[in-house]
Amino acid sequence: MNNNSNKFNTERKLNSSDQFNKTFKSIKSKVTSYKNPNVLFILGTIIILAIVFIILFPEKLTSQNPYSIEGIKSAIQSNGTLAIKGAPFSPSKENLLGTDSLGRDILSIIVYGTSFTVEICFFVVLGRFLIALPLGIAAGVGNSFSNSAINLFNVIFSTVPSLLISIMILKIAFFTNLFKAQSLIAFVVVLTAVGWSKLAGIIRERVQSILAQPFVTGEKAIGKSNFKIIMENVLPHFSPELTVLFFMEMALALSMLMQLGFFGLYVGNIRVVQNSDSNALVNISYEPEWASMLSSSINSFKTAPWTVLSPAAAFFISIFGFNLFGEGLRKKLQSKNSMFIVNFRNILTLKLISKKTLKYAGSLAIIILALFTTFTVRSSNNKKAITAEASALTNWEGENQVLIGSNEASHTADYLKAVLEKTGFKPLGKDYIQAYNVGNLYSINSYKFKVTSSNTTETLALGKDFSLENCTNYFLSGNLVFSENLDIFNIKDFSRFDGSFVALDEKIYSKEAIKNFSEKLQKSSKSLGIIDIISDAEKLPEVTYGSASSSPFIYLTRTASLKLKKDSQITLDIKTTTLSDTGKNVIGVLPGNNPKTSKEAILISVGYNYLDYDKESALKRIKMAIELAYKLNNKDSKLQRTIIIAFWDGNKVDKYSGERYYCANPLYLLENTVLNLDLTNIDTKGDTLRFNTELAPVSRYFAWAFNHELQTNLKNHGIKISTAGNNVLTQNLDVNKDPQAVLYTKGVPTIIAMPSEAKSLTKKTTVNDNFVDILVNTITENKY
Template structure:
């Protein structure tokens, strides 16, 4: 009995078990987790026994969050399980690319190539003298890498960690190849006239295969260790999209990573230890430990088998390429009687794979009418709506259109007997009513176009009425180069033309603004900034511009490179900025809502939500806001129409809502909604599905922002699983990523007790680009919009779900 136990290869068995479990979790982790890995958990303040109780994260392990939560309330268990895929994927890919680089160099060096051998020695020696961790920390810590989207960051990690690690891998392979070449059977192959290539492929590679697998597994564990070390040092994969307003509000010293990856979760180690919240880092550290142990044990177990004489396991591994070869399969079919079992197994696997890919997905219960859907988008693109700007006739016409569509669909009013909720909110909006920016020369005026050639952020203007700011600014043009040379008249007033702002340090800018004859700067900015929508800050009346010397009291506004070049070509000439801003302090919002009654109105309702106002059309741009919310309005209307037309009776009430005043600097339509009787009487387990940026032609991905979910509500997360599952069945590329911005109304709703998701064709990074586009019919894809609308209606109608 004891002898039999001694013969058991324990490391191999344990390694196989651990690695199998890890790979299973990596593949099916999303289906295994009970809570969303991005969602937060902030309990609203409560009065208990006369005392105000505020329960902010991190939360200790409990019945819901079995491993506790991190500093912003995200479930640690879900993040560790969900992060398995990304972490193990990195380990496997980086080890694979190290192998792919190392193998050809090792073969050339093993067969006597001096140059290849020298290159291997250089890389191996260099990253032995200078630890790979230090080089990786420096390179991967560079700013441009740290702000990469996750897909680009994965590539960056693969490149850098392959570069610093392939030399040692190649050294091991080279020595093993030389050992194989020294065997007697190789001498026999040379004697019969085989060339080096044939020997390498037919003799060396089969004998090397087991060794490659062993060293590859050990290399994976090495990669996982360096990823963990980088994480502890604060270098982790992907741009951090955590809401900084939330971090400031919580008054914590660390910014946890956004993406769930084990190494990045260790970046909170110092906080977890000093604040005695060990669960934040113990579990990701344990996951890394178990994974490293599993891959090492599997590698060591295979090495034990390799050293055995006539090991059946190693013989099997060496024959894997042979068994997987299509030629072998064809030969076995021809000699069926001899290989009946093998042919049966292989055929069953092939048939299973074919069936999996050709099996049709479940048919939708109700189909979206693409023509009807797109007709709403086309309607909102008409000139009469004027960009649906607050306080304009066009926005009122849009509200009437939405209202009529709800009535025609048979949707019941949400606000008692009315579809409309009105309330006055403080919006504090300043929008450009008229602007002229030109160079006044003797021969002609050189004019520039707002949000095409320049933008405006901070101005000095006079308040000419309760609703307007206006003024005219005239200054001379001076280039930074001539300022440095002293080529100017101190009795004149100048604006200096600069290059990109990042080329100048803070002290340089401060020195410029301290000059009494300099009243402002033109900075070269990227087109995305020039086209962006931002609030214009009024620094004071025009009279103060003459006296201002500090940077924060001076004017600066961005221009394109082309505009900067034109300004420099007219150096010494006078430019004129004549501008009128419309100011809205308070606004009577007009939210629109209908309800599709369910079987049980006491259940938490589902809220289909979108905004319906836009920023208006400026300077004749064909920008109707169709991507921002035009397609979302159309989707909401079409979903409501189909549900009523097909007489679908949901388990719960479905609210179809259209919110006003989304583009404001303070309160929004959603803030007004929170004061309504509907909201106050609503179950706290209500679920919001907020739509925006749907049907974008240049995006092949639909993003689900689940960071707006509450991490203690399993039912809400299960609904996002339904969306993800149906998306795959509809052959859509769905991705969990951030969509909502801190200034969005849905973010504020979430902060005040509403759980839900935001759905769009852009994430927070690509959204900034989309906001600079002329959002007309040219950038909307009918097919993509139809599929996205179909996903929403399928999730509502085809599956059983609870929200509590």
């Protein structure tokens, strides 16, 4: 008994001694590690965590918009003189790192560009590993094809530097003109292609050295297959170096991007603008990205060094951080007490997956799924609530026909005023309604237009066969003067046209000549009116109202003109109603929240006059504008710029256009209106949109960039865009005559929605379903 007891005590002492030694060694190891900290790993970790924080929370570091442009700054000096400075602006309290040549805040571009720049490098490194890892391992175990491929590419890129090859490829016009998504793919493919072989060579050499180790020879001796040896021996022993290589490759990819930036190559949209002052070419970078900052500012180093030093510093710190982290990680993973290889092997062989692990993983997955579902449902319910409230505001049947000065127009204006007030828009001026005088107007109630010849009578239809330039009560009957040989320029006796209608063909006479002859005819004779036979390509003017005229000016289609004979008798009977002499624009404003850009305004306008046959489309356009107003005021993000919603009266006839009146009597400074988006003619029946963007050129950078972003968003959401030329949405129009272009003549860049050339009815109004949300997101994301 005593012997057993002594033996037990002796074993307990030994166990206690072993436990003490282990504890002592552990404490000693920790103390030693504290005395010799892994400085490289600590500094690298700090830099990489900072990069991750910037990517996740850019708004915490800057309140500036990286797309905002500020071309000039003005200030009153102490001596009372006005000082005006042009971009780039030097560092200040407002712009800590200064601005670039377009007046954009450099700090905000660097902050928001971090995500884009690191994303490019990540995909480049990922692409290299996807190619290099399998080929490098295969070459390491003796695959001849992989060996040949790696050797061939290494010889090529040893002879011609990879940087030079990248420049030669990416300088091709096809690549420089690509938009963001396509450009990103092009850069990833090119930079992956020029860098994978070197990485594959490193992997091959390391695999060969591991396979030469005695423990691998033993594994082969017991009959293990090559695949098992790779999974259980090669990859676990190579895993620390693979992890380190990933971060080192990130540094190399960043370095390559920086070098390409110095040569004017970068991901994103590139536009070259002619500077009329210095006659020099200037690169404009659309997206916030570090390499593009270097490219566009390299020529400004002497005059504005901060434009170059800031992105260069961002590159340097990031490259330095990834290199530090990689080297520090190498030291940490290769230390004696590192369990990385063991854990990696356990993961590959699924040894870490126990019931307990699955239980915790399942619980975590359920929690994440519940949180995601709650967030999604809440977001979806919030969106549905906003959409439902917007739909309630647009639950309006409208009038059968709305013409300027009519009771229907007055009722519509009052309704739009009430709706703007409910959406949260404020009146622009004293009231939502901007009234203006249009004189005495008449609207056609009933009509008869008969052509009688050789005992046959033909009846012509208003809007289909003919229309009137002006209208009042007419009852006119007389003969027709219709001759192709009539010399209208040298007539001395106009009395020959008394009591007759005169028909003139635009195939023979110009429209201007016919107009001039009509004026002379009214002054010098008692003729009944002029009939203008329009050209085949021209449409009848949509005129069912106008001012009084002593004799009518009648537009006739070429098809209807075939009913006219030289002996025809014309009878025109028009009965009209007198309209009000007041037009009513309805305008609301939603102020912006950014002190720097809130004075700039985006004007979104739509005409609210329509005829009975166009009621459905017109009401959809009006309701789209109402929904847009409501959603803009209920969007979570704050508006950077002021938004103006305008409903124009008189949009059917240029002479009484409410847009023309607003242009002559603006309620908001036109020089501060950076864009006019006119939706009066937007197509609501097809699944294709067409815009005129000639009036938003690249020289008006904000409008041009907004147009680009809107195009991109529309295409990404499946809405077809009818284009002409090199991705330019355009349809020719006469700037001096088209009422929708009147604001452009006063300096306001304009984008005009146009009717589609051919309507596709395969879908039931894609535009009305999606366009409003896309436009709201384009405005509130403010990426221009």
